[in-house]
Amino acid sequence: MPPPMPSSSADPKSKFLVLVTGEIAYAEMTSTSTMYCKYFFNYGPDWRFLSGIEEGISLTATRARHHNRIVLNTQIEATFQSTNPFRWPQLVVACYGPDAFGNDVIRGYGSTHLPTVPGKTERKIPVFTPVASTVMHKLIGFFTGRRAEYVDPRIVATSEGREVTRVQTEGLITANFNVIIKDLKKYGYDCVPQSMSQASEATMPLFPDEDKPAQKYSPPPQDMPTSSVQVHYEEPEEYRPITTESDPPSNVEPYDSDQQNVHPLDEND
Amino acid sequence: MAEVHVIGEIYSAHDFPDNQLCCRWQLQTGGGWRVISGDREGQTQTDLPTTEAAYFAHPLNIHLSTRTIQGWPRINIEVWHHDQYGRQEVYGYGTAFIPSSPGEHMIDCQCWRPKGTTRDEIMQFFVGGGLQLRSISALESPAERVKLQTVAMGVVKLRISVITRYFDRFGICC
Numbered sequence: 306m307p308p309p310m311p312s313s314s315a316d317p318k319s320k321f322l323v324l325v326t327g328e329i330a331y332a333e334m335t336s337t338s339t340m341y342c343k344y345f346f347n348y349g350p351d352w353r354f355l356s357g358i359e360e361g362i363s364l365t366a367t368r369a370r371h372h373n374r375i376v377l378n379t380q381i382e383a384t385f386q387s388t389n390p391f392r393w394p395q396l397v398v399a400c401y402g403p404d405a406f407g408n409d410v411i412r413g414y415g416s417t418h419l420p421t422v423p424g425k426t427e428r429k430i431p432v433f434t435p436v437a438s439t440v441m442h443k444l445i446g447f448f449t450g451r452r453a454e455y456v457d458p459r460i461v462a463t464s465e466g467r468e469v470t471r472v473q474t475e476g477l478i479t480a481n482f483n484v485i486i487k488d489l490k491k492y493g494y495d496c497v498p499q500s501m502s503q504a505s506e507a508t509m510p511l512f513p514d515e516d517k518p519a520q521k522y523s524p525p526p527q528d529m530p531t532s533s534v535q536v537h538y539e540e541p542e543e544y545r546p547i548t549t550e551s552d553p554p555s556n557v558e559p560y561d562s563d564q565q566n567v568h569p570l571d572e573n574d
Numbered sequence: 575m576a577e578v579h580v581i582g583e584i585y586s587a588h589d590f591p592d593n594q595l596c597c598r599w600q601l602q603t604g605g606g607w608r609v610i611s612g613d614r615e616g617q618t619q620t621d622l623p624t625t626e627a628a629y630f631a632h633p634l635n636i637h638l639s640t641r642t643i644q645g646w647p648r649i650n651i652e653v654w655h656h657d658q659y660g661r662q663e664v665y666g667y668g669t670a671f672i673p674s675s676p677g678e679h680m681i682d683c684q685c686w687r688p689k690g691t692t693r694d695e696i697m698q699f700f701v702g703g704g705l706q707l708r709s710i711s712a713l714e715s716p717a718e719r720v721k722l723q724t725v726a727m728g729v730v731k732l733r734i735s736v737i738t739r740y741f742d743r744f745g746i747c748c
Contacts, residue, residue, distance in 0.1 A: 335624040349635075390579045390737050391611055391637045416631060418581055421735040422678050431586065431629030436622060464633050468596070468617035471656075474629045493739045494579075495676045504742045510575070 319507075321489045322355070323385045325419050327482035329363065329398065331374040332432070334476030337412045340375060340402030341365040342478070346383060347416070347462035349392020357383035377478075390494060394419050395462045398478060400432055408450025413475045416462040419482060421496050426482050433472040576741050577610075580636040580647070580672055582734035584618055587653060588627045590665055590685075590728035595628040596620040597730060598652040601636065602669075602714055604645010612636035620656050634734065643746065647672045650713045651730055653685055657702060664706045666727035669713050675748045678735045686724040 329344060345360040363379035385394055396419060400412040413432025420426040435453040437443040446452035455461065490500050493507035587595050600615040618632035638647060648671045655665040666685030673679040688705040689695065698704040712718045741748065 389637075390581065392635055393579075393581045393735075395633065416633070418583065418633065418735065420678060421581055421737055426678065431625075431631050433619075433621065433623075433629065461631075462633060464613060464616050464635075467619040467632060470619045472619050472621055474621055474623035474625050476625065477629075489737075493743075495738045495742060496735075497677050498675045498748065501676070501738075501742045501747065505740075507740070509740055509743060 319388055319492045320386050321388075321492060321494075322485075322487040323387070323394070323419070324485040324487075325357075325381065325383050325385075325394075325482055327381045327480060329377050329379040329381065330479045330481055331376045331378075332366075332400065332476055332478045333374055334368075334412070334432075337400075337402050337475065338368040338375070339365065340400045340412050342377060342379070342398050342400040343458075344379070344381065344396060344398045345458075346385075346394050347397050347459055348385065348387075348394035349389075351389040351391060352385050352387040352394060355384040355386050357381075359383070381480075381482075388492075390421070390489075393421060396430075396480065397458060397462045398430065398432065399458045400478070404447075404450055406448075406450055410450055410452050411454045413478075414455065414458055414461040415478060417480070420484050423484050423486050423497070426484070428480050428482065430478045430480055431474050432476055432478055433474045436471045436473050438471075575639040575641055576744060576746075577739040578638045578640065578647075578672075579737040579739075580612075580634055580638070580734060581737065582634050582678075582732060584630050584632040584634065584651070585680075585731045585733045586627050586629045586631075587730045588728055590628075590653065590655070592655055592657070592665075593626065593628045594620070594622045594656045594658075595665060596654050596656065597630060597632070598654065599632075599634075600650045600710065601647055602650055603638065603647040604642070606642035606645055607638050607640045607647060610637045610639050622656070634732075643674075646674055649683075649732070650710060651683055651685065653727070653730060661702060663702050663704050666730075667707060667713060668730060670730075670732060673734060673736055676736050676738045678733070681732045681734060683730045683732060685727045685730060687727050689723045689725045 329342060332340065342363045343360070346354065361379065363377045366375045366377050368375045381396070395416050397416040399414050401409050402412045404410045411434055413434055415430040415432035417428050417430045435455065437446055437453050460466065486496060489496055490505055491507065493505045495501045584597055584599060587597065597618045612635045618630040621628040621630060623629065648669055651668045652664060653666040654662050656662055664687060666687050668683040668685035670681050670683040673681065688707060690705050694705060712722060
């Protein structure tokens with residue numbers, strides 16, 4: 306079985322743009338009342354961060370008295386460029402807040418993919434903290450303020466190695482995104498069903514079992530005559546009517562209505 | 575070859591008898607599909623939440639190529655429960671198709687667990703454990719599903735975005 310064709314096109318100019326604006330609006334946490342959050346973006350090797358804020362920190366916010374939301378109101382703006390939608394960018398947030406003794410401790414990590422459809426999307430991002438492996442570690446962490454943390458928060462955006470971790474979800478962060486996408490359709494991709502009604506003009510890669518590349522308009526087949534070749538037809542024969550006997554047989558006597566020439570029956574009697 | 579990008583996450587699990595859960599997932603496709611990059615299977619973290627539902631937010635990034643629209647990919651999910659003694663038991667199985675139209679979709683995958691005899695059910699209530707499928711083929715082939723007796727469990731929510739490539743050139747409407 307031949308290996309599948311590589312998908313990212315060899316054309317170095319086949320880059321599309323994704324512009325994201327939005328905000329990390331508020332957090333609803335079960336046991337935290339004051340926190341701030343750091344955010345950054347995680348994306349694959351085909352992607353490049355063009356402009357915007359790649360890492361940011363929010364204000365420090367406390368829960369209201371009349372409702373239980375912690376309002377962060379942190380604006381996000383980022384422009385990405387890529388050749389391949391694989392490993393679409395993710396927003397990663399890490400929330401910190403003071404504990405009972407005033408130490409700055411981790412309150413939750415979370416991540417979500419940026420929306421792949423243009424327009425406005427609202428997301429609720431669950432945030433979780435790693436759980437200490439033993440009760441002893443949990444108590445030490447509570448009193449000293451050194452709780453279990455990830456060395457690199459980027460791990461929450463990946464899927465490797467997650468199966469051995471135990472975590473505790475502490476709450477949800479609500480984020481709004483507005484997404485603009487440019488030139489995705491030009492390279493053959495459809496991110497919404499409405500754009501499928503119009504065929505793209507991207508060149509498709511070679512299928513492994515065909516000799517010639519699939520083109521939008523196939524060239525005419527080779528054996529059809531072109532204008533330089535004269536087709537020779539034979540002259541038709543002149544039309545000659547089929548010749549029939551020109552005169553009726555002569556030994557037929559004209560009809561004798563008076564019956565005068567009747568041969569008597571008893572002539573040779 | 576047409577291509578499909580699956581970008582999304584196994585988001586959360588609701589309505590299970592207990593909320594200390596983790597998920598194993600596996601991608602199942604027909605013969606004409608190839609995974610170009612991304613994982614075919616994985617396991618989420620184990621969530622011991624303070625919230626009512628269990629949240630995984632486990633990222634899915636799969637890039638597939640296909641020469642046919644038959645055998646559209648689906649995700650087979652196993653939900654595992656971690657009880658307070660640290661033991662693990664199966665809390666449900668479920669299957670969901672990857673949506674076939676480009677865009678963002680929130681999918682509910684309803685889960686069930688195999689049901690045994692009355693004795694098995696009573697044992698499971700007091701001791702834990704319960705029945706498991708011997709192999710994942712029961713999720714894959716409908717002929718084997720027919721023989722199953724099951725009990726309903728909860729719902730696993732997945733948020734999946736699909737980006738297709740070259741489908742418009744083949745006259746596909748989806």
